[in-house]
Amino acid sequence: MKKNNVIRNTNKPIQKTRLTIQSLFALLSVWIGVEFYFFITYLETGGKSFFMNRPPGVDGYLPISSLMSFRYTVATGDIHWAHPAGIFILLAIIFVSLVFGKSFCSWLCPAGLLSESLGDLGEKLFKRKIKMPKFLDYPLRSLKYLMLAFFAYVIFFAMDIVSLKMFLDSPYNQVADIKMYYFFAKISRFSLIVTVVLALLSVLFRNFWCRYLCPYGAFLSFFTFLSPYKIKRNIPSCIDCDKCNKVCPSFINVAKAKYVISDECNSCLNCVDACPVKETLEFKSVITKKTLKPKTVAIGIVVIFMAVTGLGMLTGNWQNRMEITDYMIHMKNIESSTYSHPTGTEHLEEINKETSEININKERTKQ
Numbered sequence: 001m002k003k004n005n006v007i008r009n010t011n012k013p014i015q016k017t018r019l020t021i022q023s024l025f026a027l028l029s030v031w032i033g034v035e036f037y038f039f040i041t042y043l044e045t046g047g048k049s050f051f052m053n054r055p056p057g058v059d060g061y062l063p064i065s066s067l068m069s070f071r072y073t074v075a076t077g078d079i080h081w082a083h084p085a086g087i088f089i090l091l092a093i094i095f096v097s098l099v100f101g102k103s104f105c106s107w108l109c110p111a112g113l114l115s116e117s118l119g120d121l122g123e124k125l126f127k128r129k130i131k132m133p134k135f136l137d138y139p140l141r142s143l144k145y146l147m148l149a150f151f152a153y154v155i156f157f158a159m160d161i162v163s164l165k166m167f168l169d170s171p172y173n174q175v176a177d178i179k180m181y182y183f184f185a186k187i188s189r190f191s192l193i194v195t196v197v198l199a200l201l202s203v204l205f206r207n208f209w210c211r212y213l214c215p216y217g218a219f220l221s222f223f224t225f226l227s228p229y230k231i232k233r234n235i236p237s238c239i240d241c242d243k244c245n246k247v248c249p250s251f252i253n254v255a256k257a258k259y260v261i262s263d264e265c266n267s268c269l270n271c272v273d274a275c276p277v278k279e280t281l282e283f284k285s286v287i288t289k290k291t292l293k294p295k296t297v298a299i300g301i302v303v304i305f306m307a308v309t310g311l312g313m314l315t316g317n318w319q320n321r322m323e324i325t326d327y328m329i330h331m332k333n334i335e336s337s338t339y340s341h342p343t344g345t346e347h348l349e350e351i352n353k354e355t356s357e358i359n360i361n362k363e364r365t366k367q
């Protein structure tokens with residue numbers, strides 16, 4: 001280990017700030033959940049309980065619908081009316097990732113915070129980081145890309161714009177947020193078992209869900225490669241202490257890299273904080289060669305996210321265009337087959353027919 005003439009890293013660690021930002025976003029998600037609960041209870045009781053507006057932020061939990069809307073917007077120039085906030089949340093996450101790499105996962109995502117907390121618990125219990133054997137790690141890591149490839153194929157290749165619009169207009173998509181709520185509120189035994197198993201696996205293997213199964217993370221990995229900012233190791237000043245490797249939640253061999261170019265790097269900056277030597281690990285642009293201070297990264301992530309979602313609000317593309325009467329009609333039929341996931345043209349035609357019937361009923365209700 002080289003130790004001569006070491007200048008100590010005196011930078012303030014950024015991990016507390018990261019945890020604060022993660023926690024605030026998690027609290028925001030909880031608040032969205034509370035608002036949505038009251039909104040659904042109001043619908044369930046036919047308007048006889050306390051009313052809260054549907055929080056548009058709930059669209060952020062519909063990534064497939066948002067990706068479809070995104071493609072629809074690119075193809076037609078129109079923002080679909082059903083879940084407009086979802087497109088802006090998706091764009092905000094893409095822009096954050098384009099600038100700072102897969103930072104959404106480690107700075108903003110509530111599932112990321114939960115996954116990290118379970119991993120911390122596991123490290124406390126087992127007194128070490130348990131690493132998946134390599135022969136399992138590589139094939140398991142490909143699972144999230146396979147799922148992403150499936151969704152990408154369906155959304156970008158298998159569906160033309162007409163069928164995409166039919167899906168977006170369908171009753172299923174209109175109430176996809178409510179269906180998602182019921183998935184968790186009335187969770188089936190099988191889903192509960194899967195959730196518990198995933199949680200236990202996340203205690204055993206840090207970031208199990210994120211590393212192996214999350215298609216959203218897989219999607220953002222592509223933007224990580226496009227981002228100019230990478231972790232850079234200054235080889236001459238590195239003392240080979242291996243501290244960066246020990247703290248990296250993604251098991252990246254930072255101590256041997258010149259630049260960290262990895263789909264698993266989530267820009268958490270744990271390695272930068274842990275490095276004991278000044279200016280040895282930095283978050284640096286491969287284009288301008290400028291270093292970003294960790295504090296700037298933190299502010300940048302929040303500002304970009306807020307700016308893009310704020311644009312959705314300012315341009316009137318945040319609230320969807322469904323009225324409470326629309327929701328009331330949907331709620332009456334929510335258990336019917338119309339609200340099953342449409343899987344083909346046959347179903348889409350059926351759903352279209354039923355949508356027309358609902359619209360006719362709506363007109364009658366208005367009269």
Ligand code: SF4
Pocket residue numbers: 231247248249250251252254260264265266267268269270271272
């Ligand atoms: S390389 Fe550094 S920034 Fe990337 S995941 Fe590992 S610790 Fe975090």
Ligand code: SF4
Pocket residue numbers: 233237238239240241242243244245254255274275276277280281
């Ligand atoms: S933490 Fe990593 S980059 Fe920093 S001195 Fe030690 S081995 Fe080198």
